[in-house]
Amino acid sequence: MTRLIPFLAALVLIGACNKDPLGDLEHIPYAPQPYSMPEMPYFFPEMEIPADNPQTVDGVALGRYLFYDPILSADSTIACASCHRQEYAFSNHLEVAVGIEGRLGTRNVPSLVNVGYMSKGLLWDGRRKSVETLVLHTIPDPVEMDFTVEGVVARLKNHPDYPERFRKAFGIKETGDISGELIGQAIAQFVRTLVSYQSKYDYANWDRGAETQFFSESELRGKLLFTTEPSIDPFSPHPGCSHCHNNTALLTTNEFLNNGINPALAPADFPDPGLGGITNKPIDYGRFKVPTLRNIEMTAPYMHDGRFKTLEEVLNHYSSGGHYSYNVDPNIIAFPMSEQDKQDLIAFLKSMTDEKFLQENAFGNPF
Ligand code: HEC
Ligand code: HEC
Known part of the structure; x- marks a missing residue:
């Protein structure tokens, strides 16, 4: 045990030296590439993508990580994908949603097929206008993830991989620039790629x-x-x-x-x-x-x-x-x-x- 202590101390020191105390990310290249959506059949309408959140390869990739990561929920057990499962076309087989600690919601989980084309409002009652804002309401929902957006941001800032992913997706300058808004934007970019047109x-x-x-x-x-x-x-x-x-x-x-x-x-x-x-x-x-x-x-x-x-x-x-x-x-x-x-x-x-x-x-x- 006594021999372990200096070893552990050395590890802590190495960790501290490796980490830039200011979380500067500017040494990581930022070269956004537009994400190319598949060519849709002629009878599809144009998808409306918000001008301030264009799809990029790294943005979609970051959104995909976040969508599948339970880090978004209070006890790190529930991801978006826990309810929206690909094998069920991003719905699930349950009557109503089951969130954190098995808490029951009141509504059936809708499929996310072609969500990017839902131009008249999201959710069964249309109360959300964009996926970007929907995400920021899903994280604190007591029957879904029951966490805080600030809590997620803090976890992502301290994560070994996410700061670099945010840098590549959005060109942020330092770890401190990770925000709820960017989390919503990245997830929305991924969700808009879920297009079905080959049945x-x-x-x-x-x-x-x-x-x-x-x-x-x-x-x-x-x-x-x-x-x-x-x-x-x-x-x-x-x-x-x-x-x-x-x-x-x-x-x-x-x-x-x-x-x-x-x-x-x-x-x-x-x-x-x-x-x-x-x-x-x-x-x-x-x-x-x-x-x-x-x-x-x-x-x-x-x-x-x-x-x-x-x-x-x-x-x-x-x-x-x-x-x-x-x-x-x-x-x-x-x-x-x-x-x-x-x-x-x-x-x-x-x-x-x-x-x-x-x-x-x-x-x-x-x-
Ligand atoms: C007046 C408009 C209207 C007509 C006509 C209509 N539907 Fe619907 N359909 C709806 C609405 C609205 C819902 C969602 C209702 C709800 O969940 O409360 C729905 C839901 C459904 C669902 C469930 C989808 C899901 O994801 O849970 C199916 C399946 C469906 N309709 C099939 C049909 C079929 C087949 C017909 C023809 C026999 C039909 N609908 C006629 C409006 C309509
Ligand atoms: C606990 C299960 C659960 C989790 C976790 C969850 N959702 Fe949902 N999702 C639902 C339910 C239920 C609805 C419909 C709710 C309503 O209409 O009030 C919904 C609706 C949606 C819709 C709207 C779809 C439509 O047809 O209008 C989108 C988009 C969506 N969720 C994305 C996400 C994303 C992104 C995450 C992760 C940040 C997430 N969801 C996490 C259960 C869940």
């Missing part, structure tokens, strides 16, 4: 004349059911899914609507106020973001509260016409559905599964 559904969309090359007969029938709108056939009831989960690249209009899952005669009858909790307008209660249906096969259970376990249960809901509420969307109308219709619709929904997205190495755990 069978996309290949069929490339050239609609050649759909039959890609789709089975069942999938083609499913597509017809999915897209049959009142404008096509005003006199017969129809699934009309594409009215809200619109039949283009995103499979959502990004609108906030009430799809009839709860009976309600007054705002207070909705168990979760949804958009109404943000705007306080009676018409907005029980309205939730129309989710994308990309990789929907992988993201059960379904709806903001995870109430439906299977796609079959979801279809039974829509076919029944749902519950009456004073602001239910007029496109939620009961329609007859045979066993065959159900199978065909589900086959079409499964054509939206993008295996390449689920297995893409660049989206996986970098540690």
Whole structure:
């Protein structure tokens, strides 16, 4: 033991000498390279990337480390990726979110597929406008990470690798420049790279004349059911899914609507106020973001509260016409559905599964 003491003292000294007391990082080169997103099919819209947070190779790489690092939570057990898991298209298989110390949230974990295209607000109720700010609310959330942004910043400043990663990503001059804002920016850069565009559904969309090359007969029938709108056939009831989960690249209009899952005669009858909790307008209660249906096969259970376990249960809901509420969307109308219709619709929904997205190495755990 006595012989160990000088040895330990020497170690401490070496450590102290190696570390620049001011945390100066300017000796590390800063040469940002633009991150090139894949070329998206022509039917995709332009992604809106904030002008003050352009995607760079080192920014995305830093964001990926942070996304997978439990260092962001109070007891270092929960990372973003604990809830948003790649194999479930960055959702998970639980009804509602489970955060630090097993604490239960109130809502189902949404998939992060094509989040960069969600132009009308994030979260089920739209209360966050950007991933950058969302991150700064997720860290202190008592049922998610239950930590402080300052606490994370302090840990990252003392980390052996992060100061250099922040330097390369943002050109900071010293360790002290690491900030919550930059954490949000880096994670947002990574999250925007999570694009899905290589499902069978996309290949069929490339050239609609050649759909039959890609789709089975069942999938083609499913597509017809999915897209049959009142404008096509005003006199017969129809699934009309594409009215809200619109039949283009995103499979959502990004609108906030009430799809009839709860009976309600007054705002207070909705168990979760949804958009109404943000705007306080009676018409907005029980309205939730129309989710994308990309990789929907992988993201059960379904709806903001995870109430439906299977796609079959979801279809039974829509076919029944749902519950009456004073602001239910007029496109939620009961329609007859045979066993065959159900199978065909589900086959079409499964054509939206993008295996390449689920297995893409660049989206996986970098540690
Ligand atoms: C404890 C589980 C949990 C953790 C940890 C978590 N999330 Fe989430 N995430 C959720 C839930 C639940 C929602 C939906 C919440 C709501 O609508 O109120 C959500 C929503 C989101 C959304 C919005 C998606 C959409 O469709 O609008 C983004 C983006 C997101 N999370 C990114 C992150 C990032 C980045 C981290 C890490 C900083 C993170 N999440 C950590 C559970 C989690
Ligand atoms: C009036 C607009 C509207 C129509 C029409 C509609 N949906 Fe939805 N859909 C929504 C909304 C809004 C949600 C989210 C509701 C919630 O969670 O409270 C949703 C949720 C879903 C979900 C769950 C997604 C998830 O990630 O949890 C699936 C699956 C789905 N819809 C499929 C369909 C199918 C199939 C049809 C046609 C039979 C259809 N929808 C018709 C608006 C609509």
